[in-house]
Amino acid sequence: MMAGEALRRTTIWEPSVYFTLGNESFHFAGHDISIRESMDTYGALIWPGAIALCQFLENNQQQMCLMDKAVLEIGAGTGLLSIVASLLGAWVTATDLPDILPNLTFNLTRNTRGRCRYSPQAVALTWGRDLERDFPHHSYRYDYVLAADVVYHHGCLEELLETMRHFCRPGSRTTLLWANKVRFQADLSFSERFQSCFSATLLLELPQQGVRIYKATASRE
Numbered sequence: 160m161m162a163g164e165a166l167r168r169t170t171i172w173e174p175s176v177y178f179t180l181g182n183e184s185f186h187f188a189g190h191d192i193s194i195r196e197s198m199d200t201y202g203a204l205i206w207p208g209a210i211a212l213c214q215f216l217e218n219n220q221q222q223m224c225l226m227d228k229a230v231l232e233i234g235a236g237t238g239l240l241s242i243v244a245s246l247l248g249a250w251v252t253a254t255d256l257p258d259i260l261p262n263l264t265f266n267l268t269r270n271t272r273g274r275c276r277y278s279p280q281a282v283a284l285t286w287g288r289d290l291e292r293d294f295p296h297h298s299y300r301y302d303y304v305l306a307a308d309v310v311y312h313h314g315c316l317e318e319l320l321e322t323m324r325h326f327c328r329p330g331s332r333t334t335l336l337w338a339n340k341v342r343f344q345a346d347l348s349f350s351e352r353f354q355s356c357f358s359a360t361l362l363l364e365l366p367q368q369g370v371r372i373y374k375a376t377a378s379r380e
């Protein structure tokens with residue numbers, strides 16, 4: 160093959176979707192947001208549930224007013240949702256596995272410094288582990304618990320549910336907002352368990368993205 164022909168062949172294919180490697184940009188709550196991503200772990204990528212819940216919170220600020228509210232995010236990943244909650248005026252604790260915290264902290268800091276009423280904190284929280292020791296319910300009460308795409312291919316669904324129940328218990332007056340893309344049959348089974356554990360309502364379904372957003376409170380309130 161001649162050099163010119165090889166060159167022509169290599170220029171035939173062109174990507175139709177462009178991705179700025181390592182950074183994703185958004186505009187929510189009146190601010191440009193830049194998120195550093197990486198292919199290293201699931202927690203360093205932005206998932207559709209987070210984007211859907213950010214959009215929902217921005218569009219429904221009267222119904223879900225986060226101003227001066229205490230907000231906990233579990234499985235925060237890159238931090239996009241916690242950043243938007245902070246920009247909407249909430250006092251945010253973003254949690255995830257210890258390994259995820261450096262990138263989470265980086266994204267929180269660069270997108271909220273000087274822009275928010277309260278600086279968000281990044282804290283390690285492994286689902287189901289030492290919850291009462293690290294977050295005793297008599298001292299930690301949140302108005303909202305946020306969870307985006309925390310149900311996917313992993314073996315910690317019981318621990319996830321236990322964590323949700325720890326923070327959203329009878330008498331806590333905590334509202335849990337859970338957004339998830341439905342991918343597998345197991346996701347639907349978890350939705351059924353979730354709905355039997357809490358007083359839950361389907362707030363929004365986005366058929367194109369396959370994402371559902373649920374609102375839940377403790378059953379016996």
Ligand SMILES: C[S@@+](CC[C@H](N)C(=O)[O-])C[C@H]1O[C@@H](n2cnc3c(N)ncnc32)[C@H](O)[C@@H]1O
Nearest residue numbers: 202205206209234235236256285286307308315
């Ligand atoms: C699919 S990612 C979603 C990330 C982010 N919420 C989003 O929607 O972009 C799931 C997140 O849950 C976290 N996670 C998985 N298992 C966990 C566990 N056992 N305890 C705490 N976090 C966990 C992962 O580290 C990851 O950040």
